[in-house]
Structure formats: C-alpha cells, structure tokens
C-alpha cells in the first residue's frame with residue numbers, strides 16, 4: 572500500500588501543499604520545527620483518526636483557520652481510494668470517501684494502514700500506561716475498525732460515569748442514595764458493555780502481537796534477555812482466561828459488571844472510575860522483570876523498536892503492507908540500532924522518512940529527497956517545499972529559507 576497523493580490545507584504549519592508520492596522511499600529534510608513531522612502526522616491521522624502526539628484535534632488546525640483539510644489517495648494492490656477529512660478547530664469533523672460524504676468519520680479507518688516510529692516511542696517503555704494503551708488502540712483502530720467505534724462509545728460513557736461519581740458522595744449525604752444507585756446501575760451496564768468490546772479487541776490484538784514482539788526484540792538485541800508482552804486488565808487476570816481463540820466479549824462483560832459492583836463503594840469514596848479498559852496496561856517484560864524501571868536506555872529503545880516492527884509484521888500478516896514512517900528516529904539511535912532499523916524497513920512498499928540532519932540517515936536509506944523550509948513573514952509560520960530532487964520548483968519557492 573502507498574499514499575499516492577497527499578494534499579493539505581491549513582494543517583498545522585502548512586497553509587497549502589500537494590505531493591504526489593510513489594511506492595519508494597521519500598525523505599523530508601529540514602531544520603527543527605520546519606514542519607516535517609506535521610506531514611507524517613497528517614497521514615497518521617488518516618490512518619487512525621488521531622494524532623500520534625496530541626490527544627485533541629484543535630492543535631492540528633493552522634492558527635487562525637477554522638478547519639484543516641487532509642486529502643489522501645491510497646493505492647493498495649491496484650485499487651485506489653481517496654479519503655477527504657475536514658478537521659474542525661471546534662465542533663464535528665467531516666469525512667468523505669471518493670468524494671462521497673460518510674455518516675461517521677470512523678468509516679475511513681482501515682483505508683490507510685501505517686506504522687509510525689518517532690522519538691517519543693521511548694515513552695512506550697518508560698512512560699505511563701496511557702502511552703501503551705494508546706499504542707494498542709492505534710493498532711486496534713487499523714485492524715478492527717468496528718472496535719474503534721466501541722472505544723469512542725466507551726470514552727463517552729466513562730466521562731459521564733466519572734462526572735456522576737465525583738458528585739455521588741455529596742448527593743448521598745443529601746439523602747439521594749436511591750437515585751445515585753439507580754443511575755450508576757445504568758452507567759455500569761453500558762460501561763461493562765462497551766468496556767468488554769474494547770478489552771476483547773485489545774486482547775485479541777495483543778495475543779497476535781506478542782510472539783512478533785519477542786521475535787523482533789531477539790533480532791534487534793540478540794544478546795539481551797527475551798522480551799514478552801502481556802495485557803493486564805484492572806479487572807483481574809480472569810479477563811484473559813480464554814484459550815487461544817478470540818476472547819469472549821460476553822465473558823468479559825460479566826467480569827467487568829461483577830467487579831464494578833464490588834468496587835462501587837470505593838469508587839464513590841474516591842470519586843473515580845476504578846475498573847475498565849482505561850485502567851489497563853500492556854506489560855512489557857524483559858527476562859523476568861518489567862522493562863519499565865529495569866531496562867537500560869539501549870534495551871528500552873530496542874523494546875520500543877520491537878513494538879513498532881512487530882506492528883508492521885502484524886499488519887502485513889493481516890494482508891496489507893503498511894506505509895512505514897520514520898520521524899527523525901535515526902537521530903535517537905546508536906549506529907547498530909540505526910542499521911537494524913534501516914535493514915528491517917528496507918522492504919517497505921512505501922517508506923517516508925524525516926530528518927533534521929541528512930547525515931543521521933544511514934547510507935543504505937536512499938530515495939527521493941524533498942527539502943522543507945519556512946517563511947516567517949507575518950502571522951504564524953508557513954511551511955513550504957523548497958527543494959525536490961524529482962521536480963523543478965518555481966524560483967520563489969527555491970529562494971525561501973531552507974535547511
């Protein structure tokens with residue numbers, strides 16, 4: 572699969588730009604802050620309907636604009652689909668597939684599949700559970716788009732239930748216990764329902780991913796200890812009790828519902844929702860110890876790379892060669908890991924690379940080079956293309972400030 576055409580309007584630092592790309596390696600070079608990551612982020616958004624670095628959409632819209640537009644034509648095995656997204660600074664986003672508007676933006680999930688490697692990936696190993704949940708959810712969105720819908724519903728129910736829990740204690744002291752309990756019963760049922768769908772999808776993806784992570788880690792760090800991943804549910808180990816097949820949504824729903832009843836008193840005391848996939852984690856284990864807190868800097872990087880490389884393998888095993896994006900990641904790695912990463916991504920159908928310093932890219936990674944510059948005249952920074960070794964640029968562009 573590859574992105575053939577990409578057009579952006581008012582997306583972060585890009586007022587307007589269009590690219591025609593090929594199934595090959597394209598390297599975007601430019602100084603720090605010139606807008607290279609913004610390009611990859613726009614394509615990542617088409618694939619997952621979220622940014623890899625912010626949790627809300629507003630920062631994606633160019634300062635002063637009402638909406639950002641991203642249009643991507645994706646070619647897969649000779650078939651092509653065009654996704655048009657309008658990302659609103661405030662209010663609802665809109666989407667179209669082949670110019671036909673779709674009712675829900677999430678209908679575009681699955682059209683573009685991508686794995687993005689970024690300097691922030693170290694946080695997958697060293698950061699909070701939320702980083703690892705996001706990693707799993709991004710994969711779920713690409714592999715099981717229907718479950719991504721359940722996640723949106725779950726988040727909505729979680730927000731409403733959490734708001735209720737915050738005020739529940741005071742309401743009960745005012746004598747409104749019956750009303751609080753019956754409202755909680757309704758939210759509990761919905762939380763267990765959507766929570767079970769989210770958990771089952773995550774478990775299924777993690778089960779498929781686990782052996783691939785172990786294999787990828789062993790090839791990146793052959794002298795290290797073996798790496799394993801496992802999904803840990805806040806509702807307890809029973810959630811992961813099925814034997815190899817897809818986890819049972821109904822079984823998980825019952826466990827979540829029971830646990831919610833057990834912890835209700837505690838939840839009301841603390842005013843927070845204690846059970847559900849928003850409290851789960853993806854455990855990363857090196858040898859017999861959790862990688863977080865025990866793995867060295869180099870081991871942590873190897874683990875982060877293994878998670879991404881395994882994601883590529885998993886998407887490929889599902890029948891589609893994903894677009895691989897490397898966001899200035901070579902600069903973070905030592906020579907051996909750089910070479911491994913270059914070697915593992917060499918056979919990608921489309922490889923999109925960014926670099927602030929071209930020398931950071933291993934010699935083996937060659938391809939089309941596009942230079943990104945900026946104009947800082949008045950108002951917010953404007954990213955522009957100032958060089959392309961496949962095209963003659965207009966003189967005014969070539970004169971813009973470049974790296």
Ligand SMILES: Nc1ncnc2c1ncn2[C@@H]1O[C@H](COP(=O)(O)OP(=O)(O)OP(=O)(O)O)[C@@H](O)[C@H]1O
Nearest residue numbers: 583584603604605606607608609630632633634951
């Ligand atoms: N919503 C926005 N509107 C206008 N400009 C924005 C917006 N969001 C980010 N920018 C600008 O985009 C630039 C950052 O772009 P980006 O993260 O793509 O940089 P980069 O080239 O990848 O840099 P680095 O090499 O440091 O990672 C900054 O100059 C920032 O001011």
